[in-house]
Amino acid sequence: MTATVHAAPVVLTMTGPPLVEGAVLVENDLVVQVGPRSGMPTSVRVRQWRGVLTPGLVNAHAHLEYGPAFAHLSSAGLPFAQWIQQLAGIRQGLSDVDWQVQARGSAHQLLKSGTTAVADVVTRGPAIVVAGSLGLQGISYVELAAVDDARWPAALAKLETLLMTTGRPVGVSPHTLYTLSTAVFRELTSLARARGMRLHPHLAETADEAEWVLSGTGAFQEIAERFGFQFELAGSGAGVSAVRHCADLGGLGPDVHVAHGVHVDASDRAILREHRTAVALCTRSNAVLGAGEAPVADYLREGNVIAIGTDSLASAPDLDLLAEARATRDLAVRQGLPRPEEQLVEALTLGGAKALGLDLGTLKPGCRADLAVFDVTGDDPYKALIDQGAGRCLATVVGGRLVHRR
Numbered sequence: 001m002t003a004t005v006h007a008a009p010v011v012l013t014m015t016g017p018p019l020v021e022g023a024v025l026v027e028n029d030l031v032v033q034v035g036p037r038s039g040m041p042t043s044v045r046v047r048q049w050r051g052v053l054t055p056g057l058v059n060a061h062a063h064l065e066y067g068p069a070f071a072h073l074s075s076a077g078l079p080f081a082q083w084i085q086q087l088a089g090i091r092q093g094l095s096d097v098d099w100q101v102q103a104r105g106s107a108h109q110l111l112k113s114g115t116t117a118v119a120d121v122v123t124r125g126p127a128i129v130v131a132g133s134l135g136l137q138g139i140s141y142v143e144l145a146a147v148d149d150a151r152w153p154a155a156l157a158k159l160e161t162l163l164m165t166t167g168r169p170v171g172v173s174p175h176t177l178y179t180l181s182t183a184v185f186r187e188l189t190s191l192a193r194a195r196g197m198r199l200h201p202h203l204a205e206t207a208d209e210a211e212w213v214l215s216g217t218g219a220f221q222e223i224a225e226r227f228g229f230q231f232e233l234a235g236s237g238a239g240v241s242a243v244r245h246c247a248d249l250g251g252l253g254p255d256v257h258v259a260h261g262v263h264v265d266a267s268d269r270a271i272l273r274e275h276r277t278a279v280a281l282c283t284r285s286n287a288v289l290g291a292g293e294a295p296v297a298d299y300l301r302e303g304n305v306i307a308i309g310t311d312s313l314a315s316a317p318d319l320d321l322l323a324e325a326r327a328t329r330d331l332a333v334r335q336g337l338p339r340p341e342e343q344l345v346e347a348l349t350l351g352g353a354k355a356l357g358l359d360l361g362t363l364k365p366g367c368r369a370d371l372a373v374f375d376v377t378g379d380d381p382y383k384a385l386i387d388q389g390a391g392r393c394l395a396t397v398v399g400g401r402l403v404h405r406r
């Protein structure tokens, strides 16, 4: 048995108030004791860190397979509809080995910035294998996009194959309400539920999406026409908001979390709360793609379950969750919520855990020893993390193993 005490001036357990001069006793891959450093056994190895020690962070929306080869897209300044077509173009030329290299590049960014769990959207097997082999907790959501009823049999066969990939829990990601027919979207929600799998669609990301769902017109109608997709909403729409329509198709629930949630009004946020559906906010990706600004302050004031995701390197400058959280904090402050830092650290840990339906994001006896240490200081550790934590991860421990040290 190997035992190590990880001690720090401040330990955030996320099960209670911050522990000053706290420590976490790890045996093998598990946390066995959390409390004041003075109460820890003296016979075991101690790693005394500076800064703030936290549970490993949870990235609630990423696409690890869109790795470094896609990174130039995040600074290309393309409108969303063009960006998504360029992304599809790069995808064409990649082999399985390339996909593995991309996923590995992204995963290393997670680990070196203190993230130990991820809701990863995948269209290929290599990303599932890579995330599993590096010990990242979470779920790989197999995504289906660009599927109408005629394309469904072939898409289902591909989905079935990917859902058999081992190494990591899998779920289902019906991509969006504008890249799937209504019937296919419904099929995917029923298929996931019949198998006890969780769901994770993109929802209410752009104004174009809102227009498509409401009236069946706009940029996504043009794209559907150009590529010959037969979608029920074309030309008529569903006459409701994207969130309402998703709920009507069975696409919301406590077993679902959605990405983006930008174009939502008070009644949409209420629908999300009624369905106990968490939202993974992706503030920087939304800015890069011109998708708009999510009503972060309203979500937090009204009590929606919020998590934070970076999205992929194709639409974010990096995969550092604390950089993402800082941008989200700045947005919430601009929207009139003065001190959202503690709530946002909750979103990075407990919120991510709720989004994924997994027991993650806390430090308590019996949980897997996933933790991170950040070189930050200040009277308020939550504010210190959000203000200073980006790029300052000193150490990341995954299942008791030190996988990153700066």
Ligand SMILES: [Zn+2]
Residues within 6 Å of the ligand: 061, 062, 063, 121, 202, 259, 311, 312
């Ligand atoms: Zn995404």
